[in-house]
Amino acid sequence: MENDLAILNQKLDYLTAQFEAQRKDQEGMKELMDDAIPVVNHVIKLSIDELAEIGNDFELGDLLFLVKRVLRDTRLLVGLLDQLEAVAELAEEGQQMGKRIFHQATMELDRLERKGYFGLARAGIKVADRLVHDYKPEDVESLGIRVADALKAEPPEKVTMLDLLRAAFDPKTRRGLYRSLNLLKAIGD
DSSP: HHHHHHHHHHHHHHHHHHHHHHHHHHHHHHHHHHHHHHHHHHHHHHHHHHHHHHHGGGGHHHHHHHHHHHHHHHHHHHHHHHHHHHHHHHHHHHHHHHHHHHHHHHHHHHHHHHHHHHHHHHHHHHHHHHHHHHSSHHHHHHHHHHHHHHHSSSSOSSOOOHHHHHHHHHHOOOHHHHHHHHHHHOOOO
8 A cells, every 4th residue: 555655646746747847838838928929019010010111002912923933933043143153253253363463563563663664754744744835736746747858858869068068058957956956965964
């Protein structure tokens, strides 16, 4: 009999433990429901507000059509995603190449700067600015035509001292010689 009482006590302890575990599960579920209900209510309210903004423009048939279209064009979408990934990889490689090219270009420009190319270019721009300020385009064009014509003209086979002396008395020749001498003097400084 004592043995039966011990077995009965064991069974009662087991049932009590089961009942207690079930009660704790129910309390946990009740707490979860108590916590979830305000969140769900808030989500529903936000959904209603968002749908109210859409208004009459939204129809359930449109959503159904969109879902069918997405399902029908799944392969196309997967292909587009593959292409997008390829473009992203290409862009990443291009960015890496761009960095290398930019670095090389920077190094080359630095080398040219150290050699003085940019200083020479700045000085040349100043000279060009001066020429633009002092001369009209027509003047430069006319000078170019005259120089080209002078280079085309064949000098005589024999040029005598008398020919040179006669040319020296020509006012145009004297102005040209004077300018040439000034240019040679400026180069010599």
